Amino acid sequence: MIAEEPKIKNVYEREDLLTGCQAVSQAVRLADVDVIAAYPIRPYTEVMDALSKIIADGELDAEYIIADSEHSQFEIVKHASSVNARAFAGSSGTGWCYGFEALVVTATDRLPVLFLVGNRALDDPGAFGVEHNDAMAVRDMGWLLAWVTTPQEALEHVLIGYRVAEDKRVRMPMALAMDGAFLTHSQHMVKIPTREAVRQFLPPYDLGDGRLHPDNPISIAPQVNEDWVMELRRQNWDAARRARGVIKEAYGEFNAVFGERYSTPFFTEFMTDDADTVLIGLGTVCAPGRTACRRLREKGEKVGFVSLRWFRPFPTIELRESLKRFKAVGVVDRDFAHGSPDDGGILMHEVRSALYPLKNRPAITNIITGLGGRDVSIDDCIRMYEIAQKSKTDDKLDNFVTWIGVRE
Amino acid sequence: MATETIVYDKIKGVHKIPLEEFYTSGHRTCQGCESATTMRAFIKVAGPRTVVTGSTGCMYVANTSYMTTPWIVPWMHTQLGAAGSSAIGMAAGLRALKRKGKIKDEPINAIAFCGDLGGGDMGLSGISGALQTDYDLLIIMYDNESAANTDIQATGLSTYGAQTTFTPPGSKHRIMQRRWKKNVAGMLAVGHPTCKYVATACATFPPMDYMNKVRKALAVGGPTFIHTYDPCPKGWDFHPRYSHEIGEFGIKSGLYPLFEVIEGQVVYSYDCRKTAKGRIPVKEFLVAQGRFAHLIPEDIDYIQKRVDEMWEEWEIPGVAPIKGILK
Numbered sequence: 063m064i065a066e067e068p069k070i071k072n073v074y075e076r077e078d079l080l081t082g083c084q085a086v087s088q089a090v091r092l093a094d095v096d097v098i099a100a101y102p103i104r105p106y107t108e109v110m111d112a113l114s115k116i117i118a119d120g121e122l123d124a125e126y127i128i129a130d131s132e133h134s135q136f137e138i139v140k141h142a143s144s145v146n147a148r149a150f151a152g153s154s155g156t157g158w159c160y161g162f163e164a165l166v167v168t169a170t171d172r173l174p175v176l177f178l179v180g181n182r183a184l185d186d187p188g189a190f191g192v193e194h195n196d197a198m199a200v201r202d203m204g205w206l207l208a209w210v211t212t213p214q215e216a217l218e219h220v221l222i223g224y225r226v227a228e229d230k231r232v233r234m235p236m237a238l239a240m241d242g243a244f245l246t247h248s249q250h251m252v253k254i255p256t257r258e259a260v261r262q263f264l265p266p267y268d269l270g271d272g273r274l275h276p277d278n279p280i281s282i283a284p285q286v287n288e289d290w291v292m293e294l295r296r297q298n299w300d301a302a303r304r305a306r307g308v309i310k311e312a313y314g315e316f317n318a319v320f321g322e323r324y325s326t327p328f329f330t331e332f333m334t335d336d337a338d339t340v341l342i343g344l345g346t347v348c349a350p351g352r353t354a355c356r357r358l359r360e361k362g363e364k365v366g367f368v369s370l371r372w373f374r375p376f377p378t379i380e381l382r383e384s385l386k387r388f389k390a391v392g393v394v395d396r397d398f399a400h401g402s403p404d405d406g407g408i409l410m411h412e413v414r415s416a417l418y419p420l421k422n423r424p425a426i427t428n429i430i431t432g433l434g435g436r437d438v439s440i441d442d443c444i445r446m447y448e449i450a451q452k453s454k455t456d457d458k459l460d461n462f463v464t465w466i467g468v469r470e
Numbered sequence: 471m472a473t474e475t476i477v478y479d480k481i482k483g484v485h486k487i488p489l490e491e492f493y494t495s496g497h498r499t500c501q502g503c504e505s506a507t508t509m510r511a512f513i514k515v516a517g518p519r520t521v522v523t524g525s526t527g528c529m530y531v532a533n534t535s536y537m538t539t540p541w542i543v544p545w546m547h548t549q550l551g552a553a554g555s556s557a558i559g560m561a562a563g564l565r566a567l568k569r570k571g572k573i574k575d576e577p578i579n580a581i582a583f584c585g586d587l588g589g590g591d592m593g594l595s596g597i598s599g600a601l602q603t604d605y606d607l608l609i610i611m612y613d614n615e616s617a618a619n620t621d622i623q624a625t626g627l628s629t630y631g632a633q634t635t636f637t638p639p640g641s642k643h644r645i646m647q648r649r650w651k652k653n654v655a656g657m658l659a660v661g662h663p664t665c666k667y668v669a670t671a672c673a674t675f676p677p678m679d680y681m682n683k684v685r686k687a688l689a690v691g692g693p694t695f696i697h698t699y700d701p702c703p704k705g706w707d708f709h710p711r712y713s714h715e716i717g718e719f720g721i722k723s724g725l726y727p728l729f730e731v732i733e734g735q736v737v738y739s740y741d742c743r744k745t746a747k748g749r750i751p752v753k754e755f756l757v758a759q760g761r762f763a764h765l766i767p768e769d770i771d772y773i774q775k776r777v778d779e780m781w782e783e784w785e786i787p788g789v790a791p792i793k794g795i796l797k
């Protein structure tokens with residue numbers, strides 16, 4: 063077992079001021095990725111800018127292909143992955159959707175490619191800012207999908223992502239989502255691991271008897287029709303279920319190599335110990351969310367914040383166990399699901415459905431905010447807490463869903 | 471001559487065609503399916519150290535059913551418009567793994583095939599992308615002149631006037647396929663100056679021509695492209711017994727020019743103008759197929775006129791529809 067190997071002395075080679083995208087590029091270098099396919103679209107592009115320079119400088123030995131479209135970009139890495147090359151790509155917004163067909167088959171082909179999604183609003187009209195609907199589009203397709211909140215976490219989740227995705231029990235592609243601009247382009251100090259430490263944590267990619275090579279003459283994805291498709295869907299379903307355990311294992315081993323970086327794999331809690339009301343959200347909304355929380359605490363309000371990291375597989379049990387401690391949960395969606403039940407956001411539906419089996423469920427309310435990159439302020443978050451607190455006593459809220467930060 | 475510049479293992483006679491098959495039983499293509507012959511022939515001459523992708527279409531759906539795959543070589547499905555990108559992916563992956571010592575460094579052919587709709591319409595941009603790389607890869611576009619798998623719909627490569635399920639003759643409009651056949655090989659050759667080999671072919675005529683073109687494409691190095699003309703009994707409405715003849719008529723009438731562009735040099739593999747009979751009338755090709763049964767003499771004249779133009783007015787006959795500089 064990896065954890066039992068002698069501890070490496072120097073797990074970090076240096077510390078540097080990096081954006082989220084640059085941090086990911088360092089992780090791709092450390093993961094010794096073999097094939098990268100690039101196509102420009104803001105805001106994820108910066109990772110490809112950084113990687114091209116890393117390759118030009120000889121710091122990574124990889125094929126770097128400038129594709130003619132996202133569809134090609136995604137197909138290129140899919141097929142590279144099928145010959146057992148570790149592959150990396152990414153996109154944002156409408157680019158992610160342009161290649162959607164390829165994203166679907168990458169999952170059904172069970173190819174563990176890692177993609178960075180620099181979240182961006184979908185066209186029309188054009189907007190560069192963050193919205194989560196792009197990445198969310200793959201949520202039911204057999205992808206691993208996680209949001210990170212700092213460049214350090216981003217770097218680390220490329221390594222964790224490959225490890226989980228490539229695990230024989232999982233073999234699912236991984237989408238690492240990151241709020242456009244707020245994380246893709248914001249700089250933080252980042253500790254960059256040594257190759258040695260990364261090697262200890264991340265084993266080489268081995269597709270085994272699934273790889274396309276003359277020594278292993280198999281046919282991949284032949285036409286199956288109604289004879290077999292259901293069994294294959296079932297295998298995907300099983301893999302997604304197994305992934306939860308593999309994720310936990312991976313964090314354990316990550317901590318063993320790098321020190322206690324993560325106390326919980328699926329989400330991070332802030333000031334929740336004695337809280338009665340919490341907000342839960344994905345991505346960088348945790349920053350104003352936590353500050354608002356601290357301010358309310360100063361006034362004696364028992365509030366807390368939960369940053370959800372893994373959206374697929376959804377940590378149903380863990381989240382249920384955690385959230386049942388509270389009286390009210392306000393779900394913050396940076397996405398929309400027009401015409402869905404109660405017209406709420408995607409995250410709300412997922413959280414509410416995870417809590418449904420509880421006898422004494424916390425009151426749930428939904429906030430839609432920050433669309434298209436609109437700033438979510440501390441005051442906005444204070445309002446969100448107030449709305450959530452109100453829902454404890456008033457379950458007949460006129461509006462179950464509140465839009466915050468929108469001109470009415 | 472330019473052909474001499476490619477050093478390759480030439481098949482010198484029908485008795486020298488390799489006996490071993492790498493595309494065998496298990497497929498369920500129609501009787502007389504020329505595209506199946508195109509598959510069988512390319513992999514026969516490429517041999518077992520090959521990885522193959524095929525885009526959606528008859529050569530996927532009718533060809534490669536779960537548990538009865540006809541492919542002896544490693545094969546993978548790719549999306550309808552993804553032949554070019556799948557070839558890049560395989561070739562890039564193999565190159566990186568070899569260079570980094572992760573797999574044995576040995577020649578492995580990367581071949582992707584696609585239909586006329588998948589490659590000639592939808593996947594053009596991906597194929598163009600592939601032909602701009604420096605990877606060793608071959609893309610074969612098998613052209614049965616329709617979206618055959620979805621029940622014979624017209625594509626940008628269907629011959630003018632052809633009846634398909636999207637282009638039925640009607641009482642008001644006799645001809646619904648009013649597009650002239652897209653010149654994919656010519657376009658790709660002209661548009662990709664660093665690509666060393668682009669060719670057109672027909673699996674069975676002239677004998678061995680196609681097989682040798684596959685050998686040349688694989689030997690020359692870099693990205694290469696072959697467009698094959700594949701008569702389809704179901705879609706073209708003729709008896710399966712005539713598949714080879716109909717391809718031959720298409721070539722002899724000049725509708726299907728057979729050529730290679732080797733590092734920018736055009737080589738006619740079969741110059742229909744220079745045979746004893748010269749170019750045969752395109753009518754011989756058209757009347758042999760039910761899909762043209764609704765055409766009237768004026769339509770046939772129109773098609774003939776355009777084919778004449780291809781050979782008599784194009785600066786590079788049959789290859790590039792440029793008529794020279796306007797004086």
Ligand SMILES: Cc1ncc(C[n+]2csc(CCOP(=O)(O)OP(=O)(O)O)c2C)c(N)n1
Binds near residue numbers: 526527585589618619
């Ligand atoms: C993106 C996408 N659109 C449509 C289809 C439906 N479809 C499957 S096969 C096919 C026809 C393909 O035609 P062609 O490439 O000429 O191959 P052929 O069927 O003629 O062999 C179509 C349209 C598909 N599989 N994928």
Ligand code: SF4
Binds near residue numbers: 505614618619703
């Ligand atoms: S429809 Fe045409 S291309 Fe398809 S299998 Fe039949 S003959 Fe071949």
Ligand SMILES: [Mg+2]
Binds near residue numbers: 527613614617618
């Ligand atoms: Mg076709």
